[in-house]
Structures are given as structure tokens and as C-alpha cells.
Amino acid sequence: xxxxxxxxxxxxCRQLAASIAGGVQDEISPLSTVxxxxxxxxxxxxxxxxxxSVPLVNCFIDQLTGQRVLEDxxxxxxxxxxxxxxxxxxxxxxxxxxxxxxxVRLPRQPRRAIxxxxxxxxxxxxxxxxxxxxxxxxxxxxxxRTTSPWLYVIVATGNIYDDIEQAKAAAEQGADxxxxxxxxxxxxxxxxxxxxxxxxxxxTYATGAxxxxxxxALDEASRQSNRxxxxxxxxxxxxxxxxxxxxxxxxxxxxxxxxxxxILFRDLNMIRTMVDQHFSRYLLGLFDTTIVTGEDNxxxxxxxxxxxxxxxxxxxxxxxxxxxxxxxxxxxxLGHAAELxxxxxxxxxxxxxxxxxxxxxxxxxxxxxxxxxxxKSGNIFFAHVLDTLFxxxxxxxxxxxVLLGMPTEAIHTPYVQDRYLSLESALHVRRAAGSxxxxxxxKPNGQGAARACWLLARTEESLTRIAEEGLWNSLxxxxxxxxxxxxxxxxxxxxxxxxxxxxxxxxxxxxxxxxARRKVAQNTLPGAIELPGAIELPGAVV
Amino acid sequence: xxxERPFIRPYGDRLNDGAVQLSFSLPISxxxxxxxxxxxxxxxxxxxxxxxxxxxxxGNGFSFYILYGATTVEIDDQAIHLTEVERPLLDFWRINQxxxxxxxxxxxxxxxxxxxxxxxxxxxxxxNAKGFGGESGLERYPQFRVVNLGAQAPPDxxxxxxxxxxxxxxxxxxxxxxxxxxxxxxxxxAEMLEAEGLRQDLLLICGGPxxxxxxxxxxxxxxxxxxxxTPLAVASLIVEELLRKAQ
Ligand code: B12
Numbered sequence: 001x002x003x004x005x006x007x008x009x010x011x012x013c014r015q016l017a018a019s020i021a022g023g024v025q026d027e028i029s030p031l032s033t034v035x036x037x038x039x040x041x042x043x044x045x046x047x048x049x050x051x052x053s054v055p056l057v058n059c060f061i062d063q064l065t066g067q068r069v070l071e072d073x074x075x076x077x078x079x080x081x082x083x084x085x086x087x088x089x090x091x092x093x094x095x096x097x098x099x100x101x102x103x104v105r106l107p108r109q110p111r112r113a114i115x116x117x118x119x120x121x122x123x124x125x126x127x128x129x130x131x132x133x134x135x136x137x138x139x140x141x142x143x144x145r146t147t148s149p150w151l152y153v154i155v156a157t158g159n160i161y162d163d164i165e166q167a168k169a170a171a172e173q174g175a176d177x178x179x180x181x182x183x184x185x186x187x188x189x190x191x192x193x194x195x196x197x198x199x200x201x202x203x204t205y206a207t208g209a210x211x212x213x214x215x216x217a218l219d220e221a222s223r224q225s226n227r228x229x230x231x232x233x234x235x236x237x238x239x240x241x242x243x244x245x246x247x248x249x250x251x252x253x254x255x256x257x258x259x260x261x262x263i264l265f266r267d268l269n270m271i272r273t274m275v276d277q278h279f280s281r282y283l284l285g286l287f288d289t290t291i292v293t294g295e296d297n298x299x300x301x302x303x304x305x306x307x308x309x310x311x312x313x314x315x316x317x318x319x320x321x322x323x324x325x326x327x328x329x330x331x332x333x334l335g336h337a338a339e340l341x342x343x344x345x346x347x348x349x350x351x352x353x354x355x356x357x358x359x360x361x362x363x364x365x366x367x368x369x370x371x372x373x374x375x376k377s378g379n380i381f382f383a384h385v386l387d388t389l390f391x392x393x394x395x396x397x398x399x400x401x402v403l404l405g406m407p408t409e410a411i412h413t414p415y416v417q418d419r420y421l422s423l424e425s426a427l428h429v430r431r432a433a434g435s436x437x438x439x440x441x442x443k444p445n446g447q448g449a450a451r452a453c454w455l456l457a458r459t460e461e462s463l464t465r466i467a468e469e470g471l472w473n474s475l476x477x478x479x480x481x482x483x484x485x486x487x488x489x490x491x492x493x494x495x496x497x498x499x500x501x502x503x504x505x506x507x508x509x510x511x512x513x514x515x516a517r518r519k520v521a522q523n524t525l526p527g528a529i530e531l532p533g534a535i536e537l538p539g540a541v542v
Numbered sequence: 543x544x545x546e547r548p549f550i551r552p553y554g555d556r557l558n559d560g561a562v563q564l565s566f567s568l569p570i571s572x573x574x575x576x577x578x579x580x581x582x583x584x585x586x587x588x589x590x591x592x593x594x595x596x597x598x599x600x601g602n603g604f605s606f607y608i609l610y611g612a613t614t615v616e617i618d619d620q621a622i623h624l625t626e627v628e629r630p631l632l633d634f635w636r637i638n639q640x641x642x643x644x645x646x647x648x649x650x651x652x653x654x655x656x657x658x659x660x661x662x663x664x665x666x667x668x669x670n671a672k673g674f675g676g677e678s679g680l681e682r683y684p685q686f687r688v689v690n691l692g693a694q695a696p697p698d699x700x701x702x703x704x705x706x707x708x709x710x711x712x713x714x715x716x717x718x719x720x721x722x723x724x725x726x727x728x729x730x731x732a733e734m735l736e737a738e739g740l741r742q743d744l745l746l747i748c749g750g751p752x753x754x755x756x757x758x759x760x761x762x763x764x765x766x767x768x769x770x771x772t773p774l775a776v777a778s779l780i781v782e783e784l785l786r787k788a789q
Contacts, residue, residue: 165602165603165604168601169600169601169602169603169604171601172600172602173601184658184718184720184723185658185660185694188658188694199721201718201720201721202718202720202723265660266660267693267694300663301662301663301666377769378769410751412720413720416567416600416604417565417566417567417600417606420598420600420606
């Protein structure tokens with residue numbers, strides 16, 4: 001099934017989006033943030049927290065901020081401290097956490113020496129992490145191939161141990177990807193909680209230790225079912241870059257990554273979160289991790305029929321922003337949803353056309369299709385009907401990743417049986433309608449084609465307007481979901497800084513990356529991925 | 543049913559058949575024993591003529607059951623005491639008229655979704671001019687002045703706004719209620735308003751799809767609204783309560 005869409009118009013949309021993204025890029029390139037710096041410290045191996053349970057990476061950055069020297073970047077000061085004291089990064093961070101080391105008072109080493117040392121540490125970190133990633137890919141390839149579309153379900157009990165039990169059940173029931181929803185408002189925290197957590201609201205805290213536990217459980221489930229089960233979490237929020245780094249460290253496959261969600265729905269400062277997003281995407285791209293964007297949320301508060309073009313507008317922009325961060329299209333999972341009022345005539349046809357349009361506009365993207373949520377009520381039986389129709393659209397239009405709707409969407413985060421029922425429906429539809437898209441054609445001049453053309457024309461118009469105003473101004477004037485956000489308003493702006501003269505971040509250095517890649521390619525990399533249970537974990541917090 | 547009788551029972555196919563449909567999961571794998579366990583749970587719930595119509599293995603030591611049964615429980619629905627009174631709705635004109643000529647003032651309403659809750663659609667449905675279900679929201683009423691603080695307002699910000707704006711009514715929304723996330727915020731706000739001496743001059747109302755009105759009243763609210771609330775229902779209550787207070 002193909003929609004007749006004018007390629008010239010599509011090309012123009014891409015050009016406009018590239019110019020919008022370029023404008024953003026010019027402004028954010030000279031900037032970094034506290035969250036980006038903390039992610040660098042995590043990547044070179046710093047973990048844990050001090051006696052007052054403040055994560056060491058926060059202690060480190062806070063000390064630099066307090067002394068007004070953060071503009072040189074965390075890695076500059078870390079490398080200087082290593083050269084001056086001969087200690088390891090972790091050792092230094094622990095002393096900073098215990099307030100027994102003043103980074104700025106240490107004798108300053110020659111700049112050359114600092115830079116060289118820093119490159120060395122970063123290259124070692126890259127070799128380890130790229131090697132880990134490669135072993136994970138090898139494991140994935142050793143298992144049977146997954147059928148498309150991937151069925152993605154969420155767990156959200158608040159307790160990582162319960163999440164694991166439910167995730168394992170979901171894997172057995174046929175899920176291809178399991179996402180742990182974060183506890184409400186974690187995106188507003190300017191630190192990542194440490195350790196294993198068992199108390200969360202509407203979700204479970206994203207922490208390194210929780211990631212590790214879930215990873216172990218899913219690897220075990222993958223081997224048992226001879227089907228690779230992907231691990232998903234969310235990194236949007238004030239710690240976007242840092243959670244992306246944890247995702248890389250712990251071997252996650254997919255991260256939900258979208259600054260727009262934070263700006264519009266959590267009132268995060270736009271510049272802060274765009275800088276964080278850029279570095280997080282750079283990292284995820286480097287480690288060949290998939291991102292998924294949050295366009296489905298854009299139409300949760302507006303007229304989803306009339307204003308659907310906002311989804312396409314955001315997808316075009318998101319695609320360019322991710323490409324600017326070095327990601328390849330195959331890893332940019334653009335999100336979308338229809339959220340149409342079921343009272344609308346021909347809502348099924350409209351949803352089908354919209355889904356097909358997205359598929360055609362972004363043919364290489366592992367697009368992620370989101371289920372109806374808004375018009376679900378406590379009538380779980382009707383909700384199940386809506387979801388089954390949604391599954392049909394997803395299979396018919398060959399979406400890459402399908403987030404399964406739950407009959408109890410309007411009531412609570414899913415129970416174990418809710419997930420079973422949705423997987424049962426999706427598996428049935430995938431089996432029953434797998435070839436539909438190849439067999440059925442839409443009328444070339446029918447309603448569907450007309451809707452697609454109208455949507456594309458509106459998208460082009462909006463992109464033209466945003467390209468004229470620039471993204472920041474458009475966000476300020478309410479171009480997205482009628483929500484207005486000021487450029488310097490919102491949370492986290494005080495965590496943005498202009499990179500100084502000595503600023504160092506060799507993760508961005510092409511030569512360092514190339515050398516690390518070469519080393520990994522040469523090595524045979526012995527050893528498989530560690531099995532769960534072998535890892536010692538600290539006690540529960542939060 | 544036309545037949546007049548004080549007691550009612552669940553109805554499936556015939557009057558008084560007491561038909562009940564039930565489903566749940568158990569944290570054990572499916573087996574002959576687990577099936578019996580499911581039936582016994584239904585029995586302990588007081589069901590009779592239990593039929594286990596579906597039993598499914600959910601994997602990883604979980605199983606799911608769908609059962610039918612009959613209950614002999616009978617209820618006199620007339621004797622039930624309601625906490626949510628179904629009050630007659632006023633209309634748009636009557637509300638403005640009462641406020642203008644009886645209460646003789648323009649009513650200031652401060653609204654917010656408090657704590658870390660970011661769900662704004664419900665409160666907006668009540669407050670925004672656009673309204674909900676074909677009804678205009680409070681903003682459209684000439685006699686209401688609406689100040690909407692939006693999402694994620696900390697209770698002290700609501701308190702400040704109530705003081706500054708000289709609010710007559712404070713409307714708060716709480717949608718995330720999992721593990722009682724909302725209760726702390728609601729009681730904190732009520733306590734703060736009390737401690738600052740503002741409480742007695744205000745109507746304090748909350749709403750959201752999972753708010754238990756009994757509990758809301760216990761933590762110090764004047765009223766609570768649940769799913770499907772319309773702006774008219776809220777406006778009617780406000781008028782009635784303000785007039786009553788003024789007397
Ligand atoms: C849209 C939506 C979102 C949007 C919100 C956008 C926005 N700006 O509002 C986004 C994507 C941001 C979102 C995020 C989350 N959500 Co949400 N969301 C929904 C969804 C799909 C629809 C809610 C909605 O808009 N309903 C329509 C309105 C009109 O209905 P209403 O809210 O019931 O309001 C009516 C009445 O209740 C009443 N009312 C409401 N407030 C007030 C106040 C007053 C004073 C009065 C008088 C009346 C009143 O009047 C309204 C009109 O009738 C529901 C699922 C569903 N279908 O209900 C989940 C849902 C509410 N979300 C949920 C969760 C868990 C979350 C997250 C915590 C998930 C996570 N872990 O990240 C996040 C966190 C956000 C946060 N910190 O608050 C859960 C809540 C579970 C629970 N019982 O606690 C739900 C039920 C989904 C689920 N099954 O998990 N969500």
C-alpha cells in the first residue's frame with residue numbers, strides 16, 4: 001500500500017527542518033550543561049554517592065560550580081587531579097564527595113599534559129564500552145530474528161523486583177521490547193538516584209543499578225526464548241545526557257529521547273534540554289543505540305484531527321536534530337500516534353492513512369507507533385476493541401515498533417493480565433494480517449490520499465513559519481500544542497554554561513573515537529556478557 | 543425494570559439470577575491445583591454456581607482466570623447514603639444572575655494541578671473558555687474571574703496566588719494517584735491554607751478521575767469531583783456554596 005505523495009514537497013520539508021535544526025545547532029554548540037558534564041564523569045567510570053547520599057558526580061560538578069570554574073569542563077579538572085595526585089577517577093571523586101579534596105587548589109599541570117591524559121582516559125572508556133556494545137550485538141545476532149513489528153510493552157510497578165518478574169512474564173508472552181516507565185517527576189530531578197529502588201509512583205526510578213538488574217533478567221529471558229528482548233528506558237528530563245550515559249554503560253537498546261516533551265510538559269528550559277539532548281544523541285549514536293521520540297504526546301492536549309500536522313512537523317525537526325548529532329536514520333525511531341476521537345466517522349481510515357504517511361516519509365526510521373490513550377475510559381472492553389484496531393493499523397502499515405495499548409489505560413499502569421491480553425491481541429493481528437499491506441491498495445483519488453496531501457501541505461506551511469521565526473521563538477509563541485515557553489524560562493537554565501578556553505571533551509574528538517573503534521575491531525574480545533547474579537549491588541535507596 | 547421491589551441483585555439474563563463476571567491473576571503457574579485455587583477464591587467471595595470459563599498461563603509463574611458465578615447478595619438501593627449528592631444543575635444565565643444580583647460580586651477562582659502532577663487536560667476542561675462536552679468553561683462566565691496556574695504548582699505557590707488574587711474558590715486537580723501520590727499534596731495544601739488563616743474565606747475543591755470524595759472531605763476539602771465532571775456542575779456547586787456561606 002502506497003500513498004501518492006509529492007516528493008518535491010517532502011524534500012522541501014526536509015530542507016526547512018534542516019534549516020530549523022541548524023539554527024538550534026549554532027546556538028547550542030558553544031554550550032554545555034551540568035548534566036552533560038556529569039555524564040562524562042559517569043562514562044569514565046565514576047559511580048556511587050557520598051555519605052549524605054549525594055551522587056559523586058553531582059558532588060564533583062557542584063564543587064566546580066561553587067568555585068566558578070565549571071567552564072573548563074569536568075574532564076579538564078579530573079585529568080588535572082589525576083596527574084597531580086596519581087589517583088583513579090573514582091578515588092578522586094570519592095575524596096571530593098567526602099570534602100577532603102579541593103580540585104581547584106591542586107597544582108595546575110601543563111595544558112598539553114592534561115589534554116593528552118584526558119584523551120587516554122576517554123579512549124580507554126570508549127574501547128571498553130564499544131567492546132561491550134559489540135558483544136551485545138553478537139549475542140543479539142546469535143538468537144533467532146524477531147518478527148516485525150516489534151511489540152513493545154511497559155512495566156511500571158515502582159519496584160524494580162516486581163518490574164523484573166513482570167518483564168520476564170512479558171518476554172515469555174511474546175514481547176520484543178520492555179520499557180520500565182520512570183517514577184513520576186524523575187525528569188525534574190537534577191541528579192540520578194543511586195542504587196536499587198523499590199518505591200516509585202506510576203513508575204520505577206531510572207538508576208544504574210536498576211538498569212543492570214533488568215538487563216540481567218532480560219538477557220536471561222532472551223536466551224530462554226531464543227529471541228532477543230530489548231531493554232528500554234527514558235532519558236528525557238534534566239538528566240537526559242546522564243541517563244543516556246547510564247544506558248550506554250548498562251547496555252540498554254532503546255532510549256526515549258525528546259527535549260520537546262520536557263519543554264512542553266515538564267516546563268524544562270529549552271536551551272538546557274536541547275544541549276542535553278544533543279550530547280545524549282551523540283552518545284547514543286556512537287554506541288549504536290536506538291532513540292525513540294515523543295511526538296505522540298504532542299496531540300494529547302489538542303484537537304488530534306485538525307492539528308495532526310504538528311506530529312509530522314516535530315518528526316522532521318527531530319530527524320534533523322538527531323542527524324546533526326551524528327545519528328544514522330536507522331537508529332532514529334520517530335514517534336507518532338493518532339489519538340483520534342472514536343466518535344469520528346472513518347477514524348480507522350484516517351489512522352491508517354496517517355500511519356502509512358509516517359512510514360513513507362521516514363522509510364528508514366524504526367518508527368514507533370503509539371496506541372490510543374486519550375479516549376479510553378474505564379470501559380476496558382471497548383478499550384480492547386480500540387487497541388485491536390490500532391494493532392491492525394500498525395501491522396498493515398508495517399510500523400517498526402508498536403507500543404501496545406492497554407485495556408486499563410484509563411485506570412492504572414498495567415497489571416500482569418492487561419499486558420497478556422494486549423500481547424495476545426497484537427500477536428493475533430500480526431499473524432492474521434501480516435500480508436495485508438502488500439495485498440491491499442488505497443484508491444488513488446480517495447479520501448485517504450486527499451487527507452495525506454492536506455496533512456503534508458499543512459506540515460510544509462508550519463515548517464516554513466517555524467523556519468522563519470526560529471525554533472526558540474516558535475516555542476515561545478505556542479506553535480506546539482498551544483503551550484508557550486520562554487527562552488530563558490523553565491527549569492534548569494542555571495545549569496547551562498558557555499564552554500571556556502580550556503574546555504575538554506575528547507568524546508567528541510573524531511580522532512579519539514576512530515582510534516578506539518580500530519582497537520575494538522582488531523581485538524577478538526574474549527568473554528561473553530556477564531550473567532545476572534554475578535554482580536554485587538549496593539543496598540536499596542529512595 | 544418495572545416491577546417494584548426494594549431489593550436488587552446483579553442481573554445477567556434473568557431477574558435475580560445474581561450473575562457476576564470476575565477475572566484475576568494468581569502468582570502461580572497454571573495447573574489443576576491453580577484452577578481449583580481460583581474457584582475457591584470465587585467461592586470465598588461468596589459466589590455460587592461458579593464456572594471457570596478460561597484459565598491461561600501468563601508465563602514466569604503467573605496465571606489468569608475468568609469466572610462466572612451467582613451471588614445471593616441483595617441490596618436496597620433506596621437505603622444507600624450518598625456522599626456525592628446529585629444536585630440539580632443551574633444554567634449559565636442563572637449562575638451569572640445569582641452571582642451578580644444575590645452574591646453581588648465577581649468570583650475569583652484560582653486553579654492548579656499541584657505537586658509534580660502534569661496532567662492539565664481535566665482542570666482545563668473545567669476552567670478554559672473552550673470547556674468540555676459542549677459546555678463552556680468558567681472563563682466564559684462574566685461573573686467568574688479565572689486564574690489558572692497550570693501544571694506542577696507547588697502548594698505554597700497556590701497559597702500565595704490565593705492570597706494575592708483574593709480568591710473565593712481554589713480548584714485543584716490531581717490525576718496521578720498511584721500509591722496515593724496525591725493525598726500528601728492535598729492535605730498539605732489544606733493545612734497550609736488553614737495555618738495561614740485563609741481557609742475559612744475560601745471554597746476549597748478538588749477533582750480528578752480517581753479522587754475518592756470521602757477521603758477528600760476528610761483531608762479538609764469542601765467538595766470533590768470525579769470523572770466526567772462538567773463545568774456546569776462545578777459552577778452550580780460554587781454558586782450554591784458561596785450563597786450559603788454568605789448567609
Ligand atoms: C494525557 C495523559 C498524559 C499527558 C498529560 C498532558 C497534559 N498536559 O495533561 C502526559 C503524556 C504528559 C502524561 C504523563 C504521565 N502520565 Co498520564 N495520562 C494521560 C491520559 C492518556 C489522559 C488524561 C486526560 O487528559 N484525560 C481527559 C480529562 C478531560 O479527563 P480527567 O483528567 O479525568 O478530568 C475530568 C475529571 O476527572 C474532572 N477533573 C479533573 N481535574 C479536576 C479538578 C477540579 C477542580 C474539578 C472540579 C474537576 C476535575 O473533570 C475533568 C472533565 O470531566 C491518561 C489515561 C486516560 N485515558 O485517562 C493517563 C494517566 C492519567 N497517566 C498516568 C501516568 C502514570 C502518567 C505518568 C506518571 C507516567 C510516567 N511514569 O511518566 C506521566 C507523568 C506526568 C506527571 N508527572 O503528572 C496514569 C495515572 C495512573 C494513576 N491512577 O495514578 C494514567 C491513568 C495512564 C495509565 N494507565 O498509566 N499523561
